[in-house]
Each structure stands twice: as C-alpha cells, then as structure tokens.
Amino acid sequence: MKNYYEILGVKRDATQEEIKHAYRNLVKKFHPDANHHSEESKEQFQQISEAYQVLSDEESRKQYDSWGHSAYRKYAGQASRHTWQEDEDYSRENGHCGACQTKKDSEDEPPPHSIRVAVKMSYQEIFTGAVKSVEVPxxxxxxxCGGKQDADSSKCHVCHGKGYVERKQQAKVRIPARTYERCFYPLADVLCEEEESSFPENIIVIVLLKDQKGFERKNYHLYSVQQVSYMAMALGGEIEIPTIEGMTKYRLEPGTRNGARIRLAGQGLWMPPKIGNRGDLYVTLQVEVPRKLNEKQQAALQAFWDTMREEDAIMKE
Ligand SMILES: [Zn+2]
Incomplete structure (x- = not known):
C-alpha cells in the first residue's frame, strides 16, 4: 500500500508549495470528470484527496509522520473522514461504513459515525493511568456566510461554499489505569473535571500503545531479551528483570542454558475484559560473557577451567 507521499509523488520533506503543486497536477489528471467517471479514476481521486487533506495541514502531517500510514488511517484518519463525510457514504444495506469499512454495531468497535481521537500511551502510562492532551476536530x-452550502466555492471566502469550517480543540482527558490497545471511551467519560465540555456527544477516545524499547509486543504478550552473567547461569541465583512495572526478581536454576526462555505470567499487557486479564512476559536469557577481567579474576577463571580440563581427562581414561 502506498503512503500519502508516494500517492502525491513528493518527497518526505516536500514543502507545502510542492505538495500543492503535485496535488493540482494529479487532480487534473485523475479527476473523474476527465476520465469518464471510471471506477479506477474515482478511487485514485479519492486517494489523492485523502493524501492532500492530511499532508496539506501541518498539524495532521506531523501526526501522520509520527504514527505511520496504517495507524494513522486506522485511527486519526478516521476522525476526519468520519467527521467530514456525510451520511450517504454509509451503506445502509450491508451495515458497513463506506469510508472505513467499519462494521456497524460491532461490539468491539466504537459506533461508526463517532469522531475518533487517538491517544498514545506508554506502557508506564497504561499501568498508572495518565492525563493526556488530545486534539478534537x-x-x-x-x-x-451563515453556514450556507453553495456549489460555487467563490461565494464565501471563509468556507469556500462548504457551509462549515474545521477547527481543532485541545481537550485534557484522564485515561484510567489498566487500559489496553484499542480500548475506547466516550470523551465525556474521560474528560478532566476542569474542562468545560462543549464537545459533541459522539467523540470517542481510542488508546494506542507506544512501542517501548526493550519490549516486543505480540497481542497482549510481551517479549524481551535479558543478559545474564555466565556465573549466574552456571550457579543459579536471583537476577533482576525489567518489566513494564519496574524491576522484578527471579530465581534462576543452577545450570540454566543460554537462550532459555522464562515466562513471567501476568506481566504482559492488559486485555479487554471479555478476553482475559493480562498477558505474559517472556524473557529470553542470554549469557553475558565476562569481559575486562582483572588479573585476579583471570587467574580464578583459568584455575576453574583447569579443573574442568582435569575432570575431562579423567573421564577419558
Ligand atoms: Zn462560509
């Protein structure tokens, strides 16, 4: 799938002037009127418009750049597409929204015509809960012009005939602890007390998790790699392992092999209640070979090695 820059054929660091120029050229070429209203041209035209709508606005472009194409389209993009798309895009028969293919009345999805605002949270924040700022379109x-729609875009220089203007408003929300990826809340339920609510009722705040260095995420399970000293692997003992809640202690068996994977049950991410409670954290143990030994340590390790060799020699006899 092409990203918005590729769709418009511009570089990532293109100026607004270049973006506008590319857009105008593409519109001329792909406008359905100039292409006998072919399905292909309609689709291309739609893609070009979507790309331009996002990249021509510095704020949404910044958001797009930081989220990446698919996440943006899935969450933030929907905010604009749903807000500014009229109801005729909603195909009444099959219960799918024409704009985003969201299934109507699906239990795990916000209502299709809600305005969706994403809030990005770190693992630490989903553990403790957090007050975050979101931008509501x-x-x-x-x-x-008094909100009069007019096909002639030159009539009103403010809205260009659309009858409405778009504006973004900051809102402070308090996301509770133990939230999870794609969990959603009606804005009114999470809006901070001091905020004056003049927002429409259909705004939904969706949680997106920020990836965190050191952890890989698969569904609700987390995976990490932990370096453990050669001695701890050989002799066993207590080691400390980072989790999303901080350090936790773990007792190693003597003679733990390199690459062993341990499971810390319930140390992963929270799940939606209907699926379960919490995922696990899987930690792969990797032997850390001691480096920069001083003379005494070197001698001790050499002596240890010698005893191992002696034992080998005895075994062979
Ligand atoms: Zn107007």
Missing part, C-alpha cells in the same frame, strides 16, 4: 457552521 470540530466542524462548525461558517459564521461568514
């Missing part, structure tokens, strides 16, 4: 009746 709002559509307001144009005060210049």
């Amino acid at each position: 709002l559509k307001e009746s144009c005060s210049s």
